[in-house]
Amino acid sequence: MQGYNFAYLDETTKRMIRRAILKAVAIPGHQVPFASREMPLPYGWGTGGIQLTASLIGADDVLKVIDQGADDTTNAISIRSFFARTAGVRTTTHTDAATLIQTRHRIPEIPLRDDQIIVYQVPMPEPLYRLEPSRAVSRRMHAMADYGPMHVKLYEDITRFGRVAVSYDHPVVVNRRYLMSPSPIPAFDNPKLHRMPALQLFGAGREKRIYAVPPHTDVVSLDFEDRPFNPIRAPHRCALCGAEHSYLDEMVIDDRGGRMFACSDTDYCASYQAREA
Amino acid sequence: MSVLLEARHISHRFGRTLALDDVSLTLRRHEILAIVGESGSGKTTLLNMLSGRLTPQSGDILYYDGHAATSLRVRGERAVRTLQRARWGYVAQDPRAALRLDISAGGNIGARLMASGARNYDDIRAMAARWLEAVEIDVDRLDDWPRTFSGGMLQRLQIAATLVTDPELVFMDEPTGGLDVSVQARILDLIRSLVRRLGLAVVIVTHDIGVARLLADRLIVMRRGCIVEHGLTDQVLDDPQHPYTQLLVASVLPV
Amino acid sequence: MRVMVAADGLAKSFVLHLQGGVRLDVLRDVGLTVMAGECVVLAGRSGAGKSTLLRMLYGNYRADDGRILIRHNETMVDLTQATTEQIIAVRHYSLGYVSQFLRAIPRVPSLDIVAETLLRRGVDLAQARRQAAAMLERLGIGPRLHSLPPATFSGGEQQRVNLARTFVAPWPVLLLDEPTASLDAANRDEVVRLINEVKDAGAAVIGILHDISSRERIADRTMTLTPLTNPSTSLESV
Numbered sequence: 001m002q003g004y005n006f007a008y009l010d011e012t013t014k015r016m017i018r019r020a021i022l023k024a025v026a027i028p029g030h031q032v033p034f035a036s037r038e039m040p041l042p043y044g045w046g047t048g049g050i051q052l053t054a055s056l057i058g059a060d061d062v063l064k065v066i067d068q069g070a071d072d073t074t075n076a077i078s079i080r081s082f083f084a085r086t087a088g089v090r091t092t093t094h095t096d097a098a099t100l101i102q103t104r105h106r107i108p109e110i111p112l113r114d115d116q117i118i119v120y121q122v123p124m125p126e127p128l129y130r131l132e133p134s135r136a137v138s139r140r141m142h143a144m145a146d147y148g149p150m151h152v153k154l155y156e157d158i159t160r161f162g163r164v165a166v167s168y169d170h171p172v173v174v175n176r177r178y179l180m181s182p183s184p185i186p187a188f189d190n191p192k193l194h195r196m197p198a199l200q201l202f203g204a205g206r207e208k209r210i211y212a213v214p215p216h217t218d219v220v221s222l223d224f225e226d227r228p229f230n231p232i233r234a235p236h237r238c239a240l241c242g243a244e245h246s247y248l249d250e251m252v253i254d255d256r257g258g259r260m261f262a263c264s265d266t267d268y269c270a271s272y273q274a275r276e277a
Numbered sequence: 278m279s280v281l282l283e284a285r286h287i288s289h290r291f292g293r294t295l296a297l298d299d300v301s302l303t304l305r306r307h308e309i310l311a312i313v314g315e316s317g318s319g320k321t322t323l324l325n326m327l328s329g330r331l332t333p334q335s336g337d338i339l340y341y342d343g344h345a346a347t348s349l350r351v352r353g354e355r356a357v358r359t360l361q362r363a364r365w366g367y368v369a370q371d372p373r374a375a376l377r378l379d380i381s382a383g384g385n386i387g388a389r390l391m392a393s394g395a396r397n398y399d400d401i402r403a404m405a406a407r408w409l410e411a412v413e414i415d416v417d418r419l420d421d422w423p424r425t426f427s428g429g430m431l432q433r434l435q436i437a438a439t440l441v442t443d444p445e446l447v448f449m450d451e452p453t454g455g456l457d458v459s460v461q462a463r464i465l466d467l468i469r470s471l472v473r474r475l476g477l478a479v480v481i482v483t484h485d486i487g488v489a490r491l492l493a494d495r496l497i498v499m500r501r502g503c504i505v506e507h508g509l510t511d512q513v514l515d516d517p518q519h520p521y522t523q524l525l526v527a528s529v530l531p532v
Numbered sequence: 533m534r535v536m537v538a539a540d541g542l543a544k545s546f547v548l549h550l551q552g553g554v555r556l557d558v559l560r561d562v563g564l565t566v567m568a569g570e571c572v573v574l575a576g577r578s579g580a581g582k583s584t585l586l587r588m589l590y591g592n593y594r595a596d597d598g599r600i601l602i603r604h605n606e607t608m609v610d611l612t613q614a615t616t617e618q619i620i621a622v623r624h625y626s627l628g629y630v631s632q633f634l635r636a637i638p639r640v641p642s643l644d645i646v647a648e649t650l651l652r653r654g655v656d657l658a659q660a661r662r663q664a665a666a667m668l669e670r671l672g673i674g675p676r677l678h679s680l681p682p683a684t685f686s687g688g689e690q691q692r693v694n695l696a697r698t699f700v701a702p703w704p705v706l707l708l709d710e711p712t713a714s715l716d717a718a719n720r721d722e723v724v725r726l727i728n729e730v731k732d733a734g735a736a737v738i739g740i741l742h743d744i745s746s747r748e749r750i751a752d753r754t755m756t757l758t759p760l761t762n763p764s765t766s767l768e769s770v
Binding site for chain 2: 143144146147148149151152155156158159160224225226227
Binding site for chain 3: 305491520524
């Protein structure tokens with residue numbers, strides 16, 4: 001495309017972001033500040049993820065973008081075409097064909113490999129923000145590994161609701177040190193973070209933070225010994241492909257209370273259907 | 278009994294005000310030390326320094342654990358925080374500021390346990406229930422939010438939430454301030470009996486001479502950032518030497 | 533005979549800063565020695581310094597000069613030189629004191645006020661309460677009152693709780709400040725019996741008693757203090 005640098009961002013900005021990424025990889029789970037740029041779409045639409053992708057992507061990369069597991073939603077399509085136009089890279093919807101995957105709120109169902117990178121779009125990088133209004137105080141809490149209040153929150157959930165009430169963005173401890181928000185992925189996806197062979201990068205554009213989980217790193221979901229982390233999944237089969245173990249979306253299909261459960265990962269669902277057929 | 282905490286030549290300024298002027302003191306294990314003085318005398322500043330919440334501009338605070346005495350400055354913030362989470366406690370005057378009112382009574386009591394690494398829900402809950410009982414609050418209130426509690430109950434809850442980690446040293450800032458007289462008596466009695474049972478060392482800041490007399494083994498009288506008199510509580514209060522102490526004692530309303 | 537208390541060269545004056553720094557000399561060069569099993573009663577006009585001397589012997593008032601040796605664990609501790617920690621230890625184990633008025637935390641039951649003396653010495657709670665109950669009953673405070681805080685008691689009852697608090701434990705040295713004031717005749721007799729038992733057990737007793745009949749029944753010796761002349765004014769028992 002005329003008048004733009006490769007992948008939209010100028011090289012100086014990319015270098016700045018790559019430095020932040022290197023630091024983030026060196027301190028797994030630690031939030032590294034970066035000079036987030038204005039992007040041609042508003043905050044909340046994945047500006048953090050896009051900047052990470054832009055500074056990582058090369059001409060040989062194959063890009064996949066998903067939003068809530070789907071390749072065909074507005075956000076996913078527009079980000080994919082953004083990079084197709086500004087970088088001229090190949091794009092795909094197949095998880096195993098991608099070298100770089102940008103995601104909002106899901107991790108693909110099929111396990112990722114060590115030659116892949118996954119970039120998460122993060123609205124709120126600070127896992128303590130609901131507990132501690134002051135950012136200065138929460139940074140000290142991270143520095144001192146002072147994570148008791150997070151457990152108090154889990155204690156309250158179990159006391160009030162009999163179980164942990166959050167079903168997404170369930171906080172994790174990375175490499176036995178930093179408390180980290182996994183971004184608003186369903187708790188169902190949390191186990192996939194643990195020792196994933198692919199490099200995991202997290203970008204928050206509005207909050208100007210980057211953090212990372214290097215390949216094969218321990219990621220443990222917060223819980224109690226006697227109330228172990230136990231994510232729930234809708235007890236159904238996918239209505240389209242019949243898969244029994246994938247994460248399902250619930251859809252209202254008529255005005256009479258009819259409901260359908262289908263895979264949230266559209267690529268997984270399609271390949272499952274093809275296999276079964 | 279051996280020394281637990283020691284302040285050496287503490288001085289501190291807030292802007293142009295000299296808040297503490299070369300203050301030294303020692304606290305022994307199992308001892309209750311009261312710091313009295315009018316507002317602005319520096320007693321709360323001193324308490325904040327002894328408890329590691331504020332670093333003095335000059336002088337040193339030493340804490341003796343086991344055999345070695347190490348200055349808080351040398352230990353570093355992280356080590357001091359670890360002490361503050363378990364082996365030390367701090368009871369503030371206003372329980373509403375110290376407790377989390379959007380967290381159940383049990384969660385408030387369990388907070389320090391969880392901060393110190395407790396990860397068993399049932400154990401934490403059982404411990405919280407035990408402590409609620411110890412401070413004479415009905416166990417039925419375990420899951421209630423503290424905002425439904427009276428002032429006296431809140432203060433007792435704060436005491437439970439502080440003592441749950443079995444600390445050896447507790448700092449108290451006017452723990453009975455702002456409470457009705459009848460409620461004060463109950464808190465005093467509670468503090469006294471818990472302190473004895475647990476063998477705590479306590480530094481208590483109060484402007485209430487009566488509280489100091491009933492609880493403290495030893496007394497420090499502060500004025501304008503200096504210690505003007507110190508000694509056995511009854512000695513200082515019954516035979517005050519310094520003009521300011523005489524004024525303080527003479528100003529107490531007879532009961 | 534063992535010396536239990538040996539004080540000499542005691543001097544005490546009060547500087548009243550609130551009254552323009554007036555200096556009141558109360559005691560000058562006072563001394564006394566008390567043997568085991570002996571009771572010395574302090575006498576003299578009001579203002580002669582009886583209470584001041586008694587309080588100095590307890591470490592409550594600081595001495596300007598002189599020394600006060602009290603037998604504690606087979607050694608003589610000088611209260612004028614002792615650390616606060618030593619004074620507290622002496623008071624817990626060796627030096628009993630009955631004040632004129634009861635001072636206690638509101639809301640604490642009478643039984644626990646009395647048991648406290650034993651708890652401080654490491655006696656277990658059940659045993660301490662048993663002994664406390666027995667001593668209260670001996671002084672005519674029945675079980676019905678044991679669970680009540682003494683704040684609502686009559687003056688005489690409060691004084692008997694105060695006495696029980698001290699007499700519940702044995703003391704090598706015992707100081708009494710008007711122990712029988714505000715008591716009726718029967719209770720007064722009981723207190724005299726208690727004091728004599730303590731003496732027989734080898735304690736040194738020093739007391740102020742205005743009640744002459746009690747005084748005669750316990751005192752081996754009387755020590756009379758005379759008021760010092762002060763330039764300005766005399767003071768009613770400082």
